[in-house]
Amino acid sequence: xxxxxxxxxxxxxxxxxxxxxxxxxxxxxxxxxxxxxxxxxxxxxxxxxxxxxxxxxxxxxxxxxxxxxxxxxxxxxxxxxxxxxxxxxxxxxxxxxxxxxxxxxxxxxxxxxxxxxxxxxxxxxxxxxxxxxxxxxxxxxxxxxxxxxxxxxxxxxxxxxxxxxxxxxxxxxxxxxxxxxxxxxxxxxxxxxxxxxxxxxxxxxxxxxxxxxxxxxxxxxxxxxxxxxxxxxxxxxxxxxxxxxxxxxxxxxxxxxxxxxxxxxxxxxxxxxxxxxxxxxxxxxxxxxxxxxxxxxxxxxxxxxxxxxxxxxxxxxx
Numbered sequence: 001x002x003x004x005x006x007x008x009x010x011x012x013x014x015x016x017x018x019x020x021x022x023x024x025x026x027x028x029x030x031x032x033x034x035x036x037x038x039x040x041x042x043x044x045x046x047x048x049x050x051x052x053x054x055x056x057x058x059x060x061x062x063x064x065x066x067x068x069x070x071x072x073x074x075x076x077x078x079x080x081x082x083x084x085x086x087x088x089x090x091x092x093x094x095x096x097x098x099x100x101x102x103x104x105x106x107x108x109x110x111x112x113x114x115x116x117x118x119x120x121x122x123x124x125x126x127x128x129x130x131x132x133x134x135x136x137x138x139x140x141x142x143x144x145x146x147x148x149x150x151x152x153x154x155x156x157x158x159x160x161x162x163x164x165x166x167x168x169x170x171x172x173x174x175x176x177x178x179x180x181x182x183x184x185x186x187x188x189x190x191x192x193x194x195x196x197x198x199x200x201x202x203x204x205x206x207x208x209x210x211x212x213x214x215x216x217x218x219x220x221x222x223x224x225x226x227x228x229x230x231x232x233x234x235x236x237x238x239x240x241x242x243x244x245x246x247x248x249x250x251x252x253x254x255x256x257x258x259x260x261x262x263x264x265x266x267x268x269x270x271x272x273x274x275x276x277x278x279x280x281x282x283x284x285x286x287x288x289x290x291x292x293x294x295x296x297x298x299x300x301x302x303x304x305x306x307x308x309x310x311x312x313x314x315x316x317x318x
């Protein structure tokens with residue numbers, strides 16, 4: 001990534017060095033590599049496509065932080081909090097342009113078409129999320145539509161372009177794309193749960209940050225429909241001045257209304273559906289790794305969520 005991005009220009013290179021020093025989980029480029037490994041491929045092409053996918057992801061995070069006025073990203077000051085919005089917008093654009101250049105250098109039109117369509121979907125999803133900010137009337141269907149644009153479409157694209165970079169048949173490409181789509185839905189649901197259920201140090205941002213940004217996620221949507229707890233939650237959400245105690249009360253309502261359990265259950269259903277799509281593929285190390293990734297994602301997040309339930313309830317009692 002550094003080889004592609006560094007430009008011998010301190011103005012951009014300082015941002016790139018800072019950005020690449022904390023690389024995150026690299027799930028999306030890993031999906032590119034695994035799916036491409038199922039058939040014959042040019043390693044240099046797969047490498048470049050994987051880098052391009054991660055650059056698109058990073059660019060979207062930079063732009064998201066500007067829109068959300070986020071000061072923290074992955075436990076560190078965000079790009080916009082250090083360099084300001086103008087430089088951050090240009091840095092995000094620079095990453096997008098670098099990604100397009102990498103893809104275009106190999107002349108793979110199908111991959112370029114998929115990636116550009118995915119970016120359009122992501123932009124549309126971000127606009128949709130802005131329009132739904134603070135809307136406690138949001139339905140689960142709208143939430144899933146938003147999740148598709150925010151996260152799931154890029155997971156699906158990561159799997160599809162990896163398959164397209166190899167010589168896989170069309171039906172296998174489709175199965176892998178659907179696996180990625182399901183994994184993306186599950187990932188976002190679990191991430192939204194962790195926003196409430198993980199401690200601030202683990203999150204790298206304040207607990208309940210989604211509410212602070214007006215982002216109404218699945219556990220809240222489900223709890224608002226609960227006859228016993230919905231009205232109490234609604235009254236807490238109407239006054240949008242949130243402190244630690246109020247967030248703890250909201251989380252207790254999410255737990256007691258079974259909304260955390262419901263959200264975990266839905267994430268499991270998406271992961272099971274994703275793994276089901278892999279059944280049409282020839283068994284092998286890559287399919288095994290994709291199944292492992294899905295299982296690890298669920299188990300790891302599940303442990304974090306359950307581990308923090310009692311601590312959260314203790315805060316409320318205090």
